[in-house]
Amino acid sequence: MHFLRLFCAYTTIALISVFRLFLSDPLMHLILLGPPGTGKGTISEFIEAKFEAEHVSTGDLLRDEVAKKTEIGKSVEPILNKGALVDDSVVVQVLRKKLSQAKAKNFILDGFPRNLNQAKILDWLLHELDVSLDAVLNIDSSEDVIIKRLSARRQCVKCKRIYGLDVPSKKKGVCDDCGAKTMQRKDDKPSIIKKRLRLYNELTLPLIFFYGGKGLLIHVDGNRPLQEIFEEVETVLKKFDG
């Protein structure tokens, strides 16, 4: 009898542990918000390395389409070069394809959503793909810092790695990773930067309230040195990992 009771107790504990495993989602799914030029790309690279997260950037997905000269690429190229925003339905098309693969691991979504309507579309898309969102990191920087950062930014034409003030390439104009040349993106010229910032503030502010209301928002001060930002981000994200 004693043995049977002990056996039942152990079985119950084992069952509860198995249930816990199923209930807690061990994956970390994040959104990264912040105006262009806050070092978002670099912060994403840090999270990617630290938490083995995939960086899902809608900007890069669209630029990939342009580079591959797909139908989508041809239609969005003039829009991207003007610094204007690509139609939601097009972005959702490339995003659905990407997220259906990326959802099996940690991911960090960058560049989408940019407005309240897109946030609602994303809610619906994540629901469709059965993905739960853990947190929304909002990185804030002043306009001076942003213009200085973006004017200095260069991107590798081949592997898309981004170099900037904080992380320049070892040899000027040449990618450290693949040796291809680095260039200023057409949407990083000062006049276009100001236009992008105006658009950003107009459209993205309501998102802060949207995700704040869901209790998902985490603020990060982007005016500090990158190392300080990295340390804060690591501390904040540790609780979502595993």
Ligand SMILES: [Zn+2]
């Ligand atoms: Zn490269």
